[in-house]
Amino acid sequence: MAQACLRDRSCVTDFSGPANTIVPYNQNIAKTQDFTPETEPDSPKDSPISSISYQDFFRKLLTLKMGDQLDCALDLMRRLSPQKMEDNLSKLVNLVPNLQDDILNAVDQPLKVKQCKKTGRDYLVSEYNRDGDSTRSPWSNEYDPPYPDGVVTSGKVRLLEEAANEAFNTYREMYYEGGYSSVYLWQKGNDGFAGAVLFKKVDEGGDKRKTKGAWDSVHVFSAGERGRNAHYKLTSTVMLYTITTKPELGDMNLSGNMTREFDVDYPFEDQQAHIANIGRIIEDMELKMRNLLQEVYFNKTKDIVNDLRSIDSLIEANKQAEARRELVEKIFEANREAGKEENRFVEKMLNISS
Amino acid sequence: MEDDIILTKELPLEEKIKIVNGFLLDSPPGEITDVITDLQTLMSDDAAFEEGILSTLEEYNTEQYITVKLPEQKHEVIISKYGQLESDLFIDPKSRQIFRFNHLRPEATLVEALEPDEETEPLRAALETAVEGYVIDHYPKGVSAVYSKDQKLTIVIVDNKYNSDNFWQVIDSGEIKGNVKANVHYYEDGNVQLNCNKDFELTTNTNFDKHASAAAAYLKQIGKAENEFQASLIEAYADLSDNTFKSLRRALPLTRNKLDWDKISNYNIGQELSKEK
Numbered sequence: 001m002a003q004a005c006l007r008d009r010s011c012v013t014d015f016s017g018p019a020n021t022i023v024p025y026n027q028n029i030a031k032t033q034d035f036t037p038e039t040e041p042d043s044p045k046d047s048p049i050s051s052i053s054y055q056d057f058f059r060k061l062l063t064l065k066m067g068d069q070l071d072c073a074l075d076l077m078r079r080l081s082p083q084k085m086e087d088n089l090s091k092l093v094n095l096v097p098n099l100q101d102d103i104l105n106a107v108d109q110p111l112k113v114k115q116c117k118k119t120g121r122d123y124l125v126s127e128y129n130r131d132g133d134s135t136r137s138p139w140s141n142e143y144d145p146p147y148p149d150g151v152v153t154s155g156k157v158r159l160l161e162e163a164a165n166e167a168f169n170t171y172r173e174m175y176y177e178g179g180y181s182s183v184y185l186w187q188k189g190n191d192g193f194a195g196a197v198l199f200k201k202v203d204e205g206g207d208k209r210k211t212k213g214a215w216d217s218v219h220v221f222s223a224g225e226r227g228r229n230a231h232y233k234l235t236s237t238v239m240l241y242t243i244t245t246k247p248e249l250g251d252m253n254l255s256g257n258m259t260r261e262f263d264v265d266y267p268f269e270d271q272q273a274h275i276a277n278i279g280r281i282i283e284d285m286e287l288k289m290r291n292l293l294q295e296v297y298f299n300k301t302k303d304i305v306n307d308l309r310s311i312d313s314l315i316e317a318n319k320q321a322e323a324r325r326e327l328v329e330k331i332f333e334a335n336r337e338a339g340k341e342e343n344r345f346v347e348k349m350l351n352i353s354s
Numbered sequence: 355m356e357d358d359i360i361l362t363k364e365l366p367l368e369e370k371i372k373i374v375n376g377f378l379l380d381s382p383p384g385e386i387t388d389v390i391t392d393l394q395t396l397m398s399d400d401a402a403f404e405e406g407i408l409s410t411l412e413e414y415n416t417e418q419y420i421t422v423k424l425p426e427q428k429h430e431v432i433i434s435k436y437g438q439l440e441s442d443l444f445i446d447p448k449s450r451q452i453f454r455f456n457h458l459r460p461e462a463t464l465v466e467a468l469e470p471d472e473e474t475e476p477l478r479a480a481l482e483t484a485v486e487g488y489v490i491d492h493y494p495k496g497v498s499a500v501y502s503k504d505q506k507l508t509i510v511i512v513d514n515k516y517n518s519d520n521f522w523q524v525i526d527s528g529e530i531k532g533n534v535k536a537n538v539h540y541y542e543d544g545n546v547q548l549n550c551n552k553d554f555e556l557t558t559n560t561n562f563d564k565h566a567s568a569a570a571a572y573l574k575q576i577g578k579a580e581n582e583f584q585a586s587l588i589e590a591y592a593d594l595s596d597n598t599f600k601s602l603r604r605a606l607p608l609t610r611n612k613l614d615w616d617k618i619s620n621y622n623i624g625q626e627l628s629k630e631k
Contacts, residue, residue, distance in 0.1 A: 068395055069395055069396055072391070072392040072393075072395040072396055073392070073396060075388070075392050076377065076389065076392040076393070076396075077545070078541055078544075078545045079381060079382055079385050079388060079389055079392075079539070079541070079545070080377060080380045080381070080389075081380050081382075081547055081549070082545050082546070082547055083547065083549065084380065088377070088380070091373045091376065091377070092373075092377075094365050094369075094370075094373060095365070095370055095373050095374070095396055095397075096396050097364065097365075163619065167615075167618045167619050170613070170618050171613055171618070174604075174607035174608075174609075174613060175603055175604050175607060176602070176603055176604075177604065199603075201602050201603060203598055203601045203602050205598070210590075210593075211590070211593060211594055211597070211598045212598075213594070213598040213599070213601075213602050214602070215602040215603055237544075240599075240602075242594050242598055242599075244590045244593070244594065246586065246590065248582060248583070248586040249550070249552060249583065249586040249587060249590055250534075250550060250551050250552025250553065250583075251549075251550065251551060251552070252548070252549070252550040252587065252590055253547075253548070253549045253550070254546075254547075254548045254549075254591075254594065255546070255547060256540070256544055256545050256546030256547055257544050257545055257546070258543050258544030258546065259543060259544055260543065272619050273619075275615070275618075275619040276615035276616050276618070276619040277615075279613065279615040279618065279619065280615055283612055283613060283615075286603070287605065287606075290603060290605060292543070293599075294595065294599065296540055296542075296543075296544075296546055297546060297594075297595075297599075298591055298594060298595035298599070300540055301538045301540055301546065301548045302588065302591045304538045304540075305536055305538060305548070305584070305587060305588075306584075306588075307494065308493070308494075308495075308513045308536070309492055309493055309496075309513065309580070309584060310492050310493075310494065311492075311581050311584050311585060313491050313492070314490065314491050314492060314494065315490065315491045316491075
């Protein structure tokens with residue numbers, strides 16, 4: 001099961017599967033169809049006509065229903081409190097255990113921090129380095145607790161993974177000034193690979209400030225080589241949690257997640273160009289996401305609060321608006337009068353000249 | 355075929371219903387119908403589902419103070435426990451009606467006229483007028499009600515477009531208890547929610563001859579408290595944006611330049627990779 005789960009993940013980055021992405025509501029229907037090929041065990045083409053039986057019919061029906069159910073499960077996760085996301089997710093999986101793998105692959109959860117037993121360095125735990133109950137450290141490439149059957153990254157891809165971890169560690173220091181980073185890569189097809197780049201930073205607030213916050217970035221990408229170009233597909237999710245507690249405010253919790261997708265072709269000459277390319281793509285994406293979060297969290301939701309209730313008197317504001325309208329009206333009137341005067345003057349002049 | 359369906363151990367039905375009900379209560383304002391539709395698709399047993407969620411819907415509707423139009427009335431009425439007689443019977447003190455509310459639909463039908471409590475009605479009516487004036491002045495789409503129950507007067511103000519609901523209870527002469535709640539759900543490209551709530555205890559001088567003056571005194575206190583709450587919410591937004599957000603992730607590194615990726619990726623790994631090739 002765990003093996004299948006890991007293999008699924010590369011499908012996820014293929015973006016043809018049930019999606020790692022949070023799609024807008026109106027795309028739900030399209031996604032249902034995408035779901036069918038993976039779960040359908042055998043195609044009717046291969047079987048003799050007589051065997052297109054009720055069993056096949058029901059299997060197909062079940063497959064369709066599972067697609068529907070997955071859409072509904074994901075839709076639900078976009079509505080329930082992001083503050084209770086992990087709890088909601090485990091309950092949801094209990095409700096529809098047959099969709100467990102699909103749901104866990106599709107919904108990014110807050111990242112956990114774990115210490116690598118071998119190197120002592122911290123790394124991030126996610127679906128991308130979990131196999132069974134064990135997690136793989138990007139620093140040692142070993143599972144904790146030990147898991148001999150666990151999928152490890154090897155060869156060229158492991159070298160890239162090591163290099164990517166060092167590069168994004170530098171990036172983390174420059175942008176997050178603390179926090180944690182981990183990169184996990186896996187082979188995809190013959191000459192492609194996919195991976196996840198993860199960052200986490202927690203701000204405990206300290207004594208003076210009344211706020212706490214946490215930022216989790218999950219960037220899942222696939223890279224395919226096409227001659228001298230490489231094609232990259234990226235899906236990025238940022239989870240941002242904030243809590244403010246003050247006597248005059250009570251408890252304020254402003255939290256959630258946002259997802260964006262991007263794909264691009266970049267030239268590449270050798271393997272290490274992949275890291276620079278992916279680095280640039282993720283750096284640009286994080287800047288865009290940061291601006292988006294700033295806008296949605298601190299402007300949009302605040303504007304909505306102020307739309308719901310106005311601190312200033314609306315009656316007073318209406319009076320002032322009315323007074324302004326009257327003033328404008330008067331100016332128009334005056335202009336019209338002045339215009340008439342002007343016209344009369346011009347007419348007079350014309351009459352004289354003719 | 356059975357084997358194909360049951361891949362993992364299923365929870366007993368009552369456990370599932372418990373989870374479903376928890377999800378329903380967690381629905382953002384105005385989205386309960388969507389959440390029900392999702393859950394209906396996830397649950398195969400329709401009859402058990404409808405039966406199992408009925409009492410939760412009642413809880414949701416009364417706690418979220420959902421609003422509904424009464425037949426032949428212009429104003430909207432609030433579904434709240436302060437105006438609840440039985441599980442599906444509610445009062446509208448303004449039009450003095452008792453109405454039946456279908457928690458599943460949701461729609462209201464009139465039942466009979468309401469006899470107001472003689473003792474509290476004068477102050478209640480005065481408060482109602484004052485509250486309506488206040489709502490017009492501060493809530494562009496607000497709905498309000500003033501209830502009298504067990505000698506207590508309760509003011510409920512709701513704006514359900516994205517949800518803000520406040521209730522204020524006039525306990526005794528001069529003492530006011532209240533709770534203010536704001537909930538916003540933003541779901542383009544994701545799921546972002548604001549939850550904020552605060553309890554209040556206020557006192558005011560209500561030593562007036564006229565009920566209207568007492569009502570005005572209460573509303574002055576309530577208005578002041580709500581304004582202060584909203585101002586500190588706006589202040590918290592600025593603090594989050596200016597401090598917390600910046601300390602989590604910088605917009606640009608200290609150098610004010612993006613990273614030189616060719617340099618970073620060449621550093622100590624180039625040789626190893628070319629060896630592998």
